[in-house]
Amino acid sequence: MEEYALIMRHEDGAAVASPEQMQAWMKQTMDWIGSIAAQNKFVSGTGLPFDGARVVKSDKTVTNGPFGEVKETIGGFIVVKASSVEEAVEFAKGCPVLQGEGNTMEVRKIAKGDGVH
Amino acid sequence: MNQPELLPHLFRTEFRKMAAVLVKSLGIGHITTAEDIASETFELALKSWPYKGIPENPVAWLYTVAKNKAKNHIQRDLLFAGKIANEMKSTFSSAEEMDIDLSEQNITDSQLQMLFALCHPVIPAEAQVALSLRILCGFGIDEIANAFLTTREVINKRLFRAKEKLRQQKIAIVFPDQRELALRLDTVLTTLYLLFSEGYYSESDDNVLREEFCREAMRLMELLIRNPSTDQPKVNALYALMCFHASRFAARRNKNNELILYHHQDETLWDEALIRQGAYHLHLASRGEQLSRYHLEASIAYWHTIKADSREKWESVLQLYNHLLTMSYSPIAALNRTYALSKVAGHAVAIGEALKLNLDTNPFYFALLGELHTGHDPVQAKQYFQQALHLAATKADQLTIKKKMESL
Structure with a gap:
């Protein structure tokens, strides 16, 4: 069993959702996570709220928000257990983030910390 | 007297x-x-x-x-x-x-200190429960054996090994200091939860004894609540959970001592006072930021004190199970979550989710699938109930499944 990070990428992080939308989205996200957890495949995860976000550049200048020239940003991630990348991809397909056009899910294997990865 | x-x-x-x-x-x-x-x-x-x-x-x-x-x-x-x-x-x-x-004070102090000593992580959980039943609750060896559906010898051996361990490790009978308390309280709560469950779910025919186990677990919880340093949100949450469950005692068994399922219970037999007490402690549990699995389980149990189905009820229960499963997985929580999902999103969605659960050695898994097919596909439902019956380990479970099959 490997661990994979399922990373939620929003095409436009600056887009503002209404509180009702946010609430519906939270519920759907929890249903998605609950489905994975009910299979005993959930490891951990967190949302990454956009408010208060900062970007530190190589010249140490700091800008507000993760969205400078690129609008795309990460909304959160979860870590799951899966026997293959294909299984992890199947989990990713269920994420409600994908209802937003242009949004994507990135599936990445977690390094094992064995000095090789 | x-x-x-x-x-x-x-x-x-x-x-x-x-x-x-x-x-x-x-x-x-x-x-x-x-x-x-x-x-x-x-x-x-x-x-x-x-x-x-x-x-x-x-x-x-x-x-x-x-x-x-x-x-x-x-x-x-x-x-x-x-x-x-x-x-x-x-x-x-x-x-x-x-x-x-x-003196009253020393008795209370000693019991509380003993609770922490007996629930020390060096001894296995099962032995902690048996020792607590014996020393803190005063049950006889026969009674403990009866509840665990085992023999005197097994219980005596278990107690003997646990006592030896406590002696060898020279476990101190003291109330843990603040730092130690944070580490040890969870073990105590787990043991008391087990003690309560031992009474609540025991297969033993002795009704009175079963209830007494639950009441004793609640009494020991009250010791913790009365002590300022253990009067913590998660302690109140677990106590609330016990109150909600205990409120259904009188409604859970019929005259033949058979289990009556929730939906068929006469809710006028539910103990209103215990439900109120549970709600009070659940309210106390919501002080501060702490959110334990007991908070989630108590909240689920709270919703079940309201028998009428409503969208709000099942959506809340579903979200609570989602949350609980991310915190601690258990097959029973996974199955209950799927049942709640069927109430929110319909049986077809729930069947799809159930099939992913990978629990095909669990009788309750097949019982759930049977339940989800009931009213939609009686042939399939019957097959699932048969598989459940085949796997069911206890008479009570077998009887419940048979009744489900008869009512198809």
Whole structure:
């Protein structure tokens, strides 16, 4: 069993959702996570709220928000257990983030910390 | 109270107090001696009261006898056991110096300290429960064996090994300091939750005994709640959970002692006072930021005190299970989550989710699939119930599944 990070990428992080939308989205996200957890495949995860976000550049200048020239940003991630990348991809397909056009899910294997990865 | 009733009653209430105080006074290595002294005290009462009459103050009589027996024991040890009694010698140079304090305050303190000592992570959870039942609740070996559906020998062995472990590791009978408390409280709560569940889900035919196990678990929880440093949100949450479950005691069994499922229970038999008490403690549990699995389980149990189906109820229950599963997975939570999902999103969605659960050695998994097909595909439902029946380990579960099949 490997661990994979399922990373939620929003095409436009600056887009503002209404509180009702946010609430519906939270519920759907929890249903998605609950489905994975009910299979005993959930490891951990967190949302990454956009408010208060900062970007530190190589010249140490700091800008507000993760969205400078690129609008795309990460909304959160979860870590799951899966026997293959294909299984992890199947989990990713269920994420409600994908209802937003242009949004994507990135599936990445977690390094094992064995000095090789 | 007349004599035949009085002694069993006193045994119930006083044995455990004496046992806790005596172990506290004699040391963790002398649990068996403490038990023996407490037992002998009651034997003496049983022999002498019928002839001499009930003493004016029966409890004081028992305490005095127990104290004297303890002092005699120490005296004997000091005189004859030499080296073996070394550890005691360091504490008491003579039996006269030893004070066996059976005041209300010391009883409470001793019980609380013993709770932490017995629920020490060095001994297995099962043994913690058995030891707590014996020392903190005063149940007999036969009663404990009956509840665990096993023999005296098995329980005696389990208790013996656990006592040896406590002795070897020299576990201190003290209330843990603040730092230690944070680490140890969870083990205590797990044990008390197990103790409660042992009563609630026991296969034993002894109804009274089962309920007493639950009440004892709740009594020990109350000790924690009354102590300011353990009166924590998660403690209140677990206590609330127990109140909600216990409120259904009278409605859970029929005259033949068969389990009545939630949906068929007569809710006028639910204990309103316990439900209110649970709600009060769940409210107390919501102070602060702490969110434990007990908060989630108590909230789910709260929703089940409202029998009527509503969208709000099932959506809340579903979200609580989602949350609970991310915190701690268990097959039963996974199955219950899927049932809640069927109430929110319909049976078809829930069946799809159920098939992913990978629980095909679990009878309740097939029972859930049978349930989800009921009313939609009776043939398939029957097949699933048959698989459930094949796997069901207990008579109660088999009976429940058979009833489901009959009503298809």
